[in-house]
Amino acid sequence: MSELKNDRFIKxxxxxxxxxxxxxxxxxxxxxxxxxxxxxxxxxxxxSLCKNTELACEVTMQPLERYELDAAIxxxxxxxxPDAMGLGLYFEEGEGPKFRKPVRTEAxxxxxxxxxxxxxxxYVTDAVSMIRRELNGRVPLIGFSGSPWTLATYMVEGQSxxxxxRAKTMLYTQPEVMHQLLEKLALSVIDYLNAQIxxxxxxxxxFDTWGGALSHxxxxxxxxxxxEKIVANLITHADGREVPVILxxxxxxxxxxxxxxxxxxxxxxxxxxxxGSARGRVGNKVALQGNMDPAVLRADPxxxxxxxxxxxxxxxxxxxxxxxxxxxxxxxxxxANVKVFIDAVHxxxxx
Amino acid sequence: MSELKNDRFIKxxxxxxxxxxxxxxxxxxxxxxxxxxxxxxxxxxxxSLCKNTELACEVTMQPLERYELDAAIxxxxxxxxPDAMGLGLYFEEGEGPKFRKPVRTEAxxxxxxxxxxxxxxxYVTDAVSMIRRELNGRVPLIGFSGSPWTLATYMVEGQSxxxxxRAKTMLYTQPEVMHQLLEKLALSVIDYLNAQIxxxxxxxxxFDTWGGALSHxxxxxxxxxxxEKIVANLITHADGREVPVILxxxxxxxxxxxxxxxxxxxxxxxxxxxxGSARGRVGNKVALQGNMDPAVLRADPxxxxxxxxxxxxxxxxxxxxxxxxxxxxxxxxxxANVKVFIDAVHxxxxx
Numbered sequence: 001m002s003e004l005k006n007d008r009f010i011k012x013x014x015x016x017x018x019x020x021x022x023x024x025x026x027x028x029x030x031x032x033x034x035x036x037x038x039x040x041x042x043x044x045x046x047x048s049l050c051k052n053t054e055l056a057c058e059v060t061m062q063p064l065e066r067y068e069l070d071a072a073i074x075x076x077x078x079x080x081x082p083d084a085m086g087l088g089l090y091f092e093e094g095e096g097p098k099f100r101k102p103v104r105t106e107a108x109x110x111x112x113x114x115x116x117x118x119x120x121x122x123y124v125t126d127a128v129s130m131i132r133r134e135l136n137g138r139v140p141l142i143g144f145s146g147s148p149w150t151l152a153t154y155m156v157e158g159q160s161x162x163x164x165x166r167a168k169t170m171l172y173t174q175p176e177v178m179h180q181l182l183e184k185l186a187l188s189v190i191d192y193l194n195a196q197i198x199x200x201x202x203x204x205x206x207f208d209t210w211g212g213a214l215s216h217x218x219x220x221x222x223x224x225x226x227x228e229k230i231v232a233n234l235i236t237h238a239d240g241r242e243v244p245v246i247l248x249x250x251x252x253x254x255x256x257x258x259x260x261x262x263x264x265x266x267x268x269x270x271x272x273x274x275x276g277s278a279r280g281r282v283g284n285k286v287a288l289q290g291n292m293d294p295a296v297l298r299a300d301p302x303x304x305x306x307x308x309x310x311x312x313x314x315x316x317x318x319x320x321x322x323x324x325x326x327x328x329x330x331x332x333x334x335x336a337n338v339k340v341f342i343d344a345v346h347x348x349x350x351x
Numbered sequence: 352m353s354e355l356k357n358d359r360f361i362k363x364x365x366x367x368x369x370x371x372x373x374x375x376x377x378x379x380x381x382x383x384x385x386x387x388x389x390x391x392x393x394x395x396x397x398x399s400l401c402k403n404t405e406l407a408c409e410v411t412m413q414p415l416e417r418y419e420l421d422a423a424i425x426x427x428x429x430x431x432x433p434d435a436m437g438l439g440l441y442f443e444e445g446e447g448p449k450f451r452k453p454v455r456t457e458a459x460x461x462x463x464x465x466x467x468x469x470x471x472x473x474y475v476t477d478a479v480s481m482i483r484r485e486l487n488g489r490v491p492l493i494g495f496s497g498s499p500w501t502l503a504t505y506m507v508e509g510q511s512x513x514x515x516x517r518a519k520t521m522l523y524t525q526p527e528v529m530h531q532l533l534e535k536l537a538l539s540v541i542d543y544l545n546a547q548i549x550x551x552x553x554x555x556x557x558f559d560t561w562g563g564a565l566s567h568x569x570x571x572x573x574x575x576x577x578x579e580k581i582v583a584n585l586i587t588h589a590d591g592r593e594v595p596v597i598l599x600x601x602x603x604x605x606x607x608x609x610x611x612x613x614x615x616x617x618x619x620x621x622x623x624x625x626x627g628s629a630r631g632r633v634g635n636k637v638a639l640q641g642n643m644d645p646a647v648l649r650a651d652p653x654x655x656x657x658x659x660x661x662x663x664x665x666x667x668x669x670x671x672x673x674x675x676x677x678x679x680x681x682x683x684x685x686x687a688n689v690k691v692f693i694d695a696v697h698x699x700x701x702x
């Protein structure tokens with residue numbers, strides 16, 4: 001593997017001092033970029049783009065051509081694992097992801113098999129390998145997975161949901177059945193992330209998009225516990241370097257102390273959290289990634305700069321900050337505003 | 352006015368010791384009750400029900416006939432103020448509320464006039480008066496309003512929203528215009544809640560349903576500041592009693608300390624917060640209302656009882672707890688499970 005030319009992101013994850021704060025954006029390869037929309041049109045639907053190694057590699061690289069980003073992230077979907085389990089993932093125009101065969105009963109869950117990434121999801125590891133070669137050490141590559149709880153919500157509901165009625169009913173009325181599902185998902189995620197690390201991912205992030213919908217107690221038992229299990233079973237070193245793990249529970253700002261004890265290296269923060277207070281709460285246990293409201297990217301350059309400066313000031317001089325948005329960038333953002341954002345992080349964080 | 356026979360709710364809001372924890376439910380007069388659905392069918396659409404004094408009174412009383420609740424809450428909608436401002440509120444079957452004339456520009460906002468409840472919303476105060484007479488001192492009556500920020504999101508978006516793209520764009524690109532809108536709304540809410548208090552409301556609650564979508568800094572400036580202004584301008588005593596004010600920001604668990612300094616008497620908590628930790632954070636400044644996940648009401652009686660007991664244990668022996676759900680009860684709940692819930696609060700909290 002080629003030497004890593006820009007290792008700011010990894011150093012920040014390990015809380016080492018740096019010349020400036022590294023920055024990347026969740027969903028940085030996405031619909032706000034005209035070149036992404038062109039490649040997507042060429043691929044056909046969204047999953048065809050994910051499954052086409054060359055095109056997935058191409059869109060992963062696109063934001064790096066435009067902006068001085070400190071990390072690349074595998075272009076894929078969080079629902080590849082349930083799709084590989086046979087649930088039949090599909091997307092309808094203008095709606096979120098859906099499954100043809102949701103899991104609703106104990107019998108449905110008993111039938112599910114833990115995935116084997118090598119045989120079930122070769123397109124993901126193929127994409128990781130190709131992107132690593134294409135990056136040629138320019139910046140580190142992030143692999144990722146949905147969290148077991150987040151995957152379970154989609155699998156039980158059959159689609160995205162406002163209140164997770166079916167998933168929560170299972171959680172409260174048949175907790176042992178929900179645990180069986182989460183256990184199979186945790187084992188699958190371990191296999192999936194380790195396969196990505198072997199294929200070349202240098203950092204991994206677990207996206208717990210819907211952990212924030214749970215009660216305090218249910219979060220610990222049904223989401224965090226499984227993420228801890230995953231963290232404990234990941235490959236810790238590759239290419240002679242530590243492989244840092246980032247946990248991101250959207251709406252999880254109440255639980256940062258518990259998350260920081262999970263064994264992970266960094267926590268992703270959404271924009272509702274004051275990052276300076278978060279730093280105080282977790283001490284020096286973990287790095288923090290975030291946390292500008294993506295809506296700020298709709299504003300004028302002066303406002304974007306002011307918001308970036310405000311987050312940097314709130315975080316302060318400690319090492320261990322990776323700048324990011326508090327959630328994925330939305331399709332309506334002007335790519336010129338993204339440049340203002342990235343440049344502002346560089347300018348205001350330079351030592 | 353007749354003497355209040357059950358004042359547990361008001362005493363708990365003032366953090367006075369009690370024989371047991373009082374309980375009510377957000378949206379307790381609602382679609383989960385067959386008798387509500389019958390009255391609603393008689394009224395026609397939802398707003399016709401709100402505007403019909405007799406029927407609004409009837410549905411307010413319905414849950415009290417079934418359950419031993421410690422408070423009644425005015426049956427109305429949070430969007431009556433923008434409707435009175437001329438935005439044209441309507442409901443489409445199976446969708447949320449919508450406005451025919453959303454406010455999108457500075458000119459739109461300049462044209463808006465602060466409401467005069469007596470002339471613009473007489474149906475609301477008429478309902479309050481009639482419900483007070485009908486209650487005849489049985490339990491206290493809660494009046495309510497949406498928060499300025501929450502009203503503003505619906506007024507600018509024209510409907511409910513996932514990411515509040517238009518409202519946040521206005522907030523970040525034209526903050527002074529958003530402030531002008533919020534100022535008019537705050538003055539309207541003050542007039543509206545004081546009119547409800549004069550008509551007989553003994554407690555008022557401000558519902559900040561969408562404050563939790565804001566960043567830490569934006570919440571303080573665009574939501575909490577206006578709620579503070581409202582609290583500072585409300586009638587403090589009626590019928591020789593203090594009129595307690597409850598603030599409820601859904602997703603606002605990060606900001607409890609700041610909310611507790613607003614001058615209000617109590618904070619509503621959603622289910623993501625551990626109520627014991629919340630108690631520790633706000634000290635004895637305010638009472639706390641909440642906070643069971645409404646999804647628990649879909650479970651079996653034993654699970655409902657266990658969750659109730661767990662919240663009571665977490666809160667501990669301090670005075671100042673009002674049991675409630677962390678958000679409104681949903682239409683799919685079996686009324687028999689609500690009885691299990693209410694009875695469990697009585698049973699497990701009795702001293």
